[in-house]
Amino acid sequence: MASITYLFHSPTLISSSSPSSSWPSSTKYILPTKTFSSQSSIGRASLLNDEQCRRGRSLVLRSAMDGVSVLDPPPPPPPSDEFEAKSELLASLKLKLLSAVSGLNRGLAANTDDLQKADAAAKELEAVGGPLDLSVEIDKLQGRWKLLYSSAFSSRTLGGSRPGPPTGRLLPITLGQVFQRIDVLSKDFDNIVELELGAPWPLPPVEVTATLAHKFELIGSSKIKITFEKTTVKTTGNLSQLPPLEIPRLPDALRSPSNPGSGEFEVTYLDSDTRITRGERGELRVFVIS
Known part of the structure; x- marks a missing residue:
């Protein structure tokens, strides 16, 4: 079997009288030898590898104890099918709400049963949509919004839940389209109302557009x-x-x-084309982008 010779550092002093030696004539230093088999050498190499691994693990542990932070990997994004399912549900609930308020002449023709159905459909959409943070999503308010429904108009007055002149085809004032124009940069908030004012016969009615200019601010x-x-x-x-x-x-x-000149309302649902608000007197309003 092949052998490997290792030299030891401790020399042994022996006598020698060989004249051919280059060592001093009286003494000669001979390094003893020790023979190991190749199997023993492999075992020693294995022990060295194990020792290196232990030292590496020890170094990692000491680094962690010394305050080296290791960040956990970010959680994986939710499966795309969850977003698709939520989007489909929101679309279905939006259609349900629009169906509930259609044909109500913006709420002027709503009865008690209509009010309850519209409110229930709005609450379903609000629940799935979740809470809003307008400080982050303020840009979604930008634009011109058309009023589809207001629960306050069921009182059949122009002021809704507030005192106001009566509305109707047979009355002096007929309510047309209602819009809200919002500019998030200038903080302008305009309510735009189209009205038809009755006139004595044979004069035709007068059509006007009233713009109630406001400034707005976020208070929550x-x-x-x-x-x-x-x-x-x-x-x-x-x-x-x-x-x-x-x-x-x-x-x-x-x-x-x-008529204090100011008011507050909460935006309870908002996306790129639909908005739901609830006023300080419980008024429910539904808008779509126009």
């Missing part, structure tokens, strides 16, 4: 406060050539308690 994660500034009335139709009439804001001392 999903709550908005609006402050009234002025009203501008512009004739349309046959009298569209007339200049607009601006009605300034009344001083607070002359303002009635029912």
